[in-house]
Amino acid sequence: MLVIEAKLKGTRSQYSKLDEAIRTGQFIRNSCLRYWEDNKGVSRNDLQKLCSKLAKNKETPWAGKLNSQARQAHADRAWAAISRFYENCRLGKQGLKGYPTYKKFNRSLEYKNTGWALSADRKQITFTDGFKAGTFELWTSRDLVWYSEKQIKRVRVIRRADGYYAQFLIDWNRQETHEFKGEIVGIDLGLKEFYTDSNGETVNNPRYLRKSEARLKKLQRRTSRRHIKGKKQSKRYHKARKALAKQHLKISRQRKDKAVKDALALVKSKDLIVYEDLKIQNMVKNHHLAKSISDASWYQFTQWLHYFAKIHGTIVIAVPPHNTTIDCSVCGAKVQKTLSTRTHQCGECKTVLDRDMNAARNILSKGLKLLAGYLNGTEGHSETDPFMGERSGTA
Template sequence: MRMNYKYEMFPNEEQRQTMDRWLSICRQQYNSALLDKQRFYQKNKTGLSRHALQKQQTKDKQRFELLKPIPSQPLQEVLFRLEKAYKNFFEGRARYPKIKKHKDYTSMTFTQFGVEKRKVKNKKTGDVHVRDVRYAASLDENNHLLISKLGSVYVNFHRPIEGKVKQVSIKRQGHRWFAIFSVERHVNETVDFPVQSTGVDVGIHKFAVLSDGTNVENPRFLLKAEKKLKRAQKKLSRMTQGSNNWKKQRQNVQQLHIKIANQRRDFLHKRSYHLSKMYKVVFVEDLKIQNMVKNRHLAKSIHDAGWGAFCRKLEYKCNNNGGTLVKIKAHYTSQDCSSCGKRVKKALSVRTHVCKSCGTVLDRDHNAAINIEKVGRDLLGLCPTV
C-alpha cells in the first residue's frame, strides 16, 4: 500500500527563491495547457490529449530559456494533474478545472526517486557493467534531500521512513517548505487487536461516541480561535492592499489558518490511530457531508469537526494495521431503539433517547453508535455483540 510521510525542509534563501520560481513556472504551464485544451475543443469539438500537450511542452522547452533551468519531471507532472482534474470532473467528483492563482498552486512532484542500478554496455569493447543512476530527487549520504538543479536541502526526519520511496513532492505552506515522500510498504498483519469491532457515531456536540459508551470531546479549534482570527482579518481589511504592512498582516492571517489546520490534523491523526490499533473492524456512517454543509447554521461546525478527513485517515490506518473500516448507510440509526428496535422519532435538538416500549434511556449518540455496530455486524455476517 502507499503512504505519505511529511517532513519539514529548511532551504537557504537562494533555494527558496529557486523553488518559488519553479512553482510559478509550473502554474503558468498548467494554466497554458488548460487554455490550450479549451481552445482546441472549441475549434475541433474534441479533446486535446496529454500526449499532444507533452510533445508541445518538449518543443517549448527547446525554444524558451525560461523552461530550461527547471527539472523535467515537475513540468511533466503538471500535465498529469490537469488530466486528473478533467477525469474527476467528468466522473462527477469535482468541478470544472479553473485557472490557478499563486495561492492555489503550492506543490511540485518528482515522480522518480532514489538511485537505480542499470546495466550499461560499452560500445567499443562490448563489456557490460552495472552503474548507479541517480534520479532528479534522492537522498545523499547525510540524509539530505538532493534535488537536481537545486542542490542539497536539509530535511528534519523526525521519524524513520518505513518502506520504499517511490516519489517526493515539495510543498510550500506559508513561509515554510515540506517534503512529502510517497512510500510503498506492506500491510502490518501482526497487530493483536484487543476488541473485535466498534461502531462510531460522529457529531457536533461530541466529536465521536463509540458503541461501548466512550466519548471523544469535540475540540472546536476554529471556534476557539475565531475571535483572534476575526481581529486579524479586520486589521488586514483596513490596510492598503499591496503595501508592505498589508503583506505582513496577510501572512499573519495565513499563519493563524495554518495553525488551526495543523491542530485539527494532529487531533484527527491521533484519534484515528488509536481506533485502528484498538479495534479490528470499525463501523461508521456513510455521511453525505456535501449535502449536510448546505445548512448554513451547521456548516461551520461541520467543517471544523473534519468528519471527512477523519474517515479518510481512519480508513488507511485500519488497512495499514490489518483492520477494516466499513461504511454503512445512515438510515434511522439515531431514531431506532438499540434494545428493542422500535422507532422513536425525535428532533435533532433532543439529545437523549427514551424508548417508551422497553424503557431504554441512552444518550442519543451512544444509541446511534450501538445501532451502527449492529447493522455493520449483520452486514458482514459477524456474531452479534453481547
C-alpha cells in the first residue's frame, strides 16, 4: 500500500464544512462506542447497522449528510478499538488493557470509494457528500496521474496545525532493486549517538526537541497568559495556540524526515541489519530520560527500517537487548557498567572498545545465531516475529 499526501487549498467556508464533516465522524464513532457499552454481544455488523439508523434519525439530521461509506469507516474505527481491547484481555496483557475511550478532538475523516471525485488531471478533488465542501486544489510533489481511481482504496482528510491534507491510500506493490554485497551490521540505539554500528560508524542524534525548547517555552507562556478560564477565548489566544501547535508539528516532521533518511540509507547499504528490540514504553517511565528517549524517536526509525527492508528485499532482525551492554563481544565475560561509563574494558581478554560499539557487536552476534536457528528449523516461533522486516513491513 502506497500513501500519497497532498495539501488541500480552498476557502475558509470550505474548511469549515470539512470541520463539520470531521465532527460528524467523531459523533458516529462515539455513538458506536456508547452502543457497545450499553448492549451485550455487539458485533461489527451491529455497529454498521447503527450508522444507517443514525443517518435516518430525525434527532441527528447532520449524520445523514456524511457519506455512507465514511460513516462505516468511523464504525470500523470504533470496532478496531473494541477488538484490540478484547485481544489484550484474552492475551492477559500486563497493566492497562486499552479500554476504548471517547474522542473529543478528532482531526481526521476517512472516505472509501465514494464521496469524492478527482479531476481528469488529478490536480483537484471534489467532495460530493451532504456537506458540499466543494472542490479543492491538491498541492503535492507526487503526481497522482499515474494511478487510476480504482487503485485509490481510501481518501483520508486530516486537519493539522498548518492546514488540511488529503491522504490517498493506493493499492500498489512497491519493489526496489537491491545490489547484494554481503554487508551485515548490528546497530545499538542510543542517546549520545542516535546509533552506533558494529563497524564503529555512528549517526548523530539531532535532539530536535531539545534545540526547540526555548522557543516552545516562550510560545507556551504566551498561550497560557492569553487563556481565560471559564470564558470564551479571544482571537489572540487562538493565534498563540496555533503558533505553539505549528512548532510541535515542525519538530514532528523533523523527526520523521530524519528517521526516513537514516533508515533508507542503512537499508540501501546493508543486506542484513540487526537491532535491539527495546521496550520503549517501559523505558520512558524513567522520568530522567523520558524526554530524551522520546526525542530520539527510535520506534519510528525501526518501523521505517522494516518498511524499506521489505521493498528492497533485505532482512531486518530484532533481538532481545538483554546483556548486550554487559557482555564482552570478544570473550563473553560480564563487565558491569554504569550509564556514565562510555568505554568497555574487559578484565579477562583486555579488550578495550567503545561501549556502544561493543553492544552493537553483541547485537549482531545474537542476530546471526537467531537467523541460523531459524534457517535450521531449531528456533521456535515467538509471539513477535523477529523477521517481520521481510514479511510485513509497515510505513
